[in-house]
Amino acid sequence: MSSGSAATGPHVLRRINAAAVLNALRDADGHTATVSDLVVATGLSRPAVTRALTALAEAGIAEFSGPTEHQIGRPAQRARFRAELGHVAGIDVGPHKVLVMIADLAGNVLAEREAVSPTGPDMVPMLRSTLTAVSVEAGVTPTDLWSVAVGTPGIVDHERGEVVLAPSIPGWSSLPVIAELRDWLGCPVGIENDVNLAVVAERWRGEAGDNLLFVQWGERIGTGMVIDDKPYRGASSAAGELGFIDLVTDLDDEPKPATDGLGAFERLVGAGEILRLGVQRCDSPLRDLLAEGTDIAPLFTAAEAGDPAAASVVDTIATRFARGLAVQLLIMDPQRVVVGGGVSRAGEVLFDAVRKRLGRMLLVPVDLRVSALGARNVALGAVRMALDHVEQRLTALLS
C-alpha cells in the first residue's frame, strides 16, 4: 500500500506532465514551441506547462530560445527539445540483409546503411562494424548510443531478451548477440519480433487504426495485429504466423516437415517464389535480370508495361496471396490491412489484382493499403522502440 500511495503522489503527476510536454515539444514543428502551443497540445494548465519546461531545461533536455530583453513587443519565449542530446540505433536483422539506422532523440534518421547478412558466428562482428560505420556517418561513436533495439524474424522471449526460434537465419537463435552488444555498447539493447516492430513503425509514421492487420511480405511472411489500439501477440508471443499456414498439401495427407526453414505459405508467395516463377515464365532479358535473384521490381515493371509472361506471374501470386490473406481476414475481421515489406514495393499492379480476388472470398469487404514505409519499416520500428526506452529514462530523471 505504501508504494501505491507514493505512485500516486505529486512527484508522479509532475513526471506524467513532464512526459506529456516532452512528447508535445518533440512532435512540434522543428521541435520548438511556445508555452501557449504546449498548453493547447497537452491540455495542461499554463503553470503546469511552465513547471514541466523548467524541469526539462534543468535536466538539459529542453532549452529556451527566442526573445532577448532588448526586443520590442516581447514575442513569446520558445522552448526547444534538444533532439541532438543523444542518439539511438534501430537494427533490422533479416535472413538476407541487415539494415542499421541511427536517429536523434526526436526520431530523425541521421544515417542508415544496409549490409548483406552473414551466417552464424559472423553476425556479431558484422553488426559491430556496420554499427560503427553508420555511427561515424551520423557523427557519433557507437559507445555513445543511449539505446539500441534489434528486430528479428521468429519468436522472441521478451523476459530474457533472446530469440527463441528463427528458422530463417541458421544459427541465429543460439547466438548471445544481445548480451554481446550490451557489453560492447554499455547501453540497453532490446529485441523484438520484426513484424511487431513493423506494426510499431506503421502506427508511428504510417497507417493507424485501432483494429489493424499488418502483413510483412518479403522472402518471409508474418503479420502483426493491433486490437483495441494495442499490439496483439498471442499467449506465447507466437500469433500472426500466416507464413506457416498450409494451403497446398492435399487435405487428407500429412504435411511434410519443412527443410528450408520457410513456412508453407512463404514457399508459395514469398519473394523467392516470385523470382522463381519469373525465371520460369519470362523471356530474356527480363529472365536474366530475375535470375540474379536479388530484385523483383523489374518483374512488376514489365507486368505494368503489358508483358504477358510477367502479368501471368502477377496473376498467380495475387491469387495465391489473396487465398492466404482471406483466411486471416475471415478469422480476424480487421478494420484495415496494411501490407509492408519488400514485395509491397511491387505497387498497385499487384495489389489491385489482390483486392479484386479478395472481394470474392470474404463475407465483409476490407480496406487494403500498401505501406508507405516499404522495407525500412522494421528498422524504423526498432528506432521507435529504442526511443521508448530513452523516454522512460528521461522522464524518470525529472522525479
Add this chain to the structure above:
Amino acid sequence: MSSGSAATGPHVLRRINAAAVLNALRDADGHTATVSDLVVATGLSRPAVTRALTALAEAGIAEFSGPTEHQIGRPAQRARFRAELGHVAGIDVGPHKVLVMIADLAGNVLAEREAVSPTGPDMVPMLRSTLTAVSVEAGVTPTDLWSVAVGTPGIVDHERGEVVLAPSIPGWSSLPVIAELRDWLGCPVGIENDVNLAVVAERWRGEAGDNLLFVQWGERIGTGMVIDDKPYRGASSAAGELGFIDLVTDLDDEPKPATDGLGAFERLVGAGEILRLGVQRCDSPLRDLLAEGTDIAPLFTAAEAGDPAAASVVDTIATRFARGLAVQLLIMDPQRVVVGGGVSRAGEVLFDAVRKRLGRMLLVPVDLRVSALGARNVALGAVRMALDHVEQRLTALLS
C-alpha cells in the same frame, strides 16, 4: 462534465456495491448467505453490505430469513436472493433445431425443449408455440418473462438487433423476428451470434481463460475468441469465421461460390460430411443408422469399439479438422482451445486423433479441451445474456 460528476457520486457507489452483493448472493450455495459471508465474497465493509442488502430487500430482490427473536445463541441472520422473482428465456435458433430454455433469475434452468426448425415465415409461430409450451412447463406464462435472448448463426447487427447474414437458415435474415417477439412478449429481446453466446456460456459454466479460442463444431463451424478476458468480435462483428476458410480449391483456381449456404471448411468436416463419409465407408447396420441423417454418435461408438471403417472416417475427419484449426492457431496463438457443439460429443476417440495431428502442424503446443456443455451451450449463453439485461435493470432500481 456535470453528468460525469453525477456518475461518480455516492448513489453510483451504492449501486455498484448493491450489484456486487447481488452477484455474491446469487452465486452463493442455495442463493443464501450471511452478512459475514458477503463481506468475504465482496471485499466490502460490513456496513456497506448491510446497506446493500437492505436496499435489495426493500426492492423485493432479496429477503431475510433465519433466526426469530426467540432463538438462543442468535445465529446470524441469512439473506436470500429471490431467484423465483422473475424468469428469462434463452433461445438457440439453428438450421436444424431450435432449443428454448426457461431459467430463474439465478440462471437455474427450470425447463427446456427442442423443436425442429421450420423454414422462412413459419419461424415466428413456431418460436411462439415452443416458448409457450416450455414456459408452461416452468410454471410461467411467456408474457411474464423479464428478458429473452436469441442466438443465431451468421452476422448480427448489434445496433439494430437484426440478423444481417445467416446463409444456413434460408429466409431467416429478412424476418422481423426480434421485433415480433418484442411486441408479443413486452420485454427486451436481444440477439447475438450463436458462437459468441457459446463463448459466454463457456466462461459462465465451463472453461475459462483470459485468452481462449472456442470452436463450435456441428453442421456449421464457427469460432469465438476471448482476448484479454473480453470477447473479440472484429471490426464488423465478423471475426472467427473458420467455417468459411478454403483449404480445398486448387490454389491457382478461383474458389466456386457456395450453393448450399455452407462454408468451405464446414463442407469438409461439418456433421453433414461426417455422416456422408460414414454412409460411404461403413457397412450395415451402422450404415443404415447413419443414413437416417440425424445422429453421428453411433459412428464414434463403433470407431471406439474397433470398427475399421468407422475408424477410417474418424481419421479423415481428425486430419481435416486439425488442418483447419492449425490455421487459426497459427494466427491467434490462444492459451487454450475449447471445442463445443454437436460434434464435441464424439468424445476422446476423435479429439485424441485431432491432438496428435495438431502437434505436428504448430510452432507452439496448445491445450485442446472438449466442452462440458455440449450442444446446450448456445441456449445457456442466451440465458446468461438475458440475465445480464435483467441484472442491469435490477441494480438500476436501487439508485
